[in-house]
Amino acid sequence: MSSPLSKRILERIEKERIRPRPRWWFVMYEALVWSMIALTGSIAGITIALSYYRLHAGDVFLMFTAGVPWYQLLLVIGWIGAFVCLFLLLLYEVRCTKRGYRFSLYAVGGAGALVIIGIAGLQYHAGVIHTAELHLARTMPATYYDAASARERFWSSPEGGRLMGYIVAQEGAVLEVRDADGSYWVVHLSNVPDIAPADTHDHPPRYGLFVGTQSGTTTFSACAMTVYEEEAQRRRSATGTPRAFRGDERLVGSMRTKRCAPMRITQ
Amino acid sequence: MNPNRRTDEELVAAALTHKEAFAGVMERYEPRLRRYMHRITNRTESEIDDLLQETFIKAYRYLNSYDASFPFSSWMYRIARTVVISDHRKRTVRPEHTQVIDDDLMTTIASDEDDPETAAIIAEHRTRVRDALESLGSDYRDALVLRYFEGKSYTEMSDIMMKPEGTIATLLNRGKRALADALKQYDL
Secondary structure: OOOHHHHHHHHHHHHOOOOOOOHHHHHHHHHHHHHHHHHHHHHHHHHHHHHHHHHHHOOHHHHHHOOOOHHHHHHHHHHHHHHHHHHHHHHHHOOEOOOOOEOOHHHHHHHHHHHHHHHHHHHHHHOHHHHHHHHHHHHOHHHHHHHHHHHHHHHOEHHHOEEEEEEEEEEOOEEEEEEOOOOEEEEEOOOOOOOOHHHHOOOOOEEEEEEEEEOOOOEEEEEEEEEEEOOHHHHHHOOOOOOOOOOOOEEEEEOOOOOOOOOOOOO | OOHHHOOHHHHHHHHHHOHHHHHHHHHHHHHHHHHHHHHHOOOOHHHHHHHHHHHHHHHHHOHHHOOOOOOHHHHHHHHHHHHHHHHHHHHOOOOOOOOOOOHHHHHHHOOOOOOHHHHHHHHHHHHHHHHHHHOOOHHHHHHHHHHHHOOOOHHHHHHHHOOOHHHHHHHHHHHHHHHHHHHHHOOO
16 A cells, blocks of 8 residues: 555656666766776876976975975965865765775875875986976977076076076086076085085086075175086087076986075066 | 555566556655655655655666666665756755754654643754754754654665765764764754
């Protein structure tokens, strides 16, 4: 004997032609959800790897040493924090399993972060990100080289405590550096005592970013530096004439040994 | 075959091919879910009818997503709970009043054999207990209702409330303490 309620419901099912959704619909839905999660994880991995690469190759840490205000640096790296927040939000939304259990948010977030950082580390180590950046330079040269030129302008300000240039010779703790304008500088490394000559004066051509103070017309006292090595294919085209650094360099070492005293930066 | 002798899984399988068989599911779960909804919400009888209708239509539509390795009753309770929560959200961000205890519960406290004076005292206590339960957070109230009024196991509660069993145990513990504190305010 059916109750009035169940009769009403059956009538509604009949009238509105309600049918159980087919099983394949749920299978497809599950597949879609997990595919999106996998895709999100992959993109997140690449993003973190790119961020890591940019932090190194973009001289953010050296900028910090150079006394760039923290809020300006936040503009450069703050989006990483925003990304992390959004990712945690995503994890919070997908925390329910099929059975309906809710895992600890911290455990899921921690595990997710470890996996992504692991993937990012592997990609970075395998050179995937560097290849991606070179690809970016080829496919979007205007945007890319604009950014590289901006970087060069930023670091070509000896009076502001920043110098960028090819290392053409080394004598002990003194380097001879040619900047982007073709001027030669004598850079004293008195505050960087543990610098190894092989790291700064070797083949292929290397250039450095220096933080310090301009002590004369063409002399500079550096207290921190980062050295880059040029790519093999660019080495062949190196003519010795000053030109813009393009940013597709490989980081070979960072030798910041001491944080500089804050100094005024003019851009 | 008599629907009453069929298992939930058999009823579900039958309902997937003949919608009339779904009546068996409704017959079986309507009283339980009606009682449960009465305990976790303060809706009128006709509103409860609407909520039940929504629950069964949703269950029918999603019948193919039911995983037979889990108890069907937990699945039904979970849908009912979700429907009630959605209804609360639609009406207001926070439910104004929630009647947790119904007359069924009160029969466990009061007895027909009590004299009028005792009955009056019990009636007073009934109101205070109801008020105390209503003052609890919804998670605590749900946990206490499912455990002590619906007699659900931790695993079933975990399926219904979509929380791990450890969290269920914590909710019960804190819910009991909160209820005890609330009852103290009512001199009980």
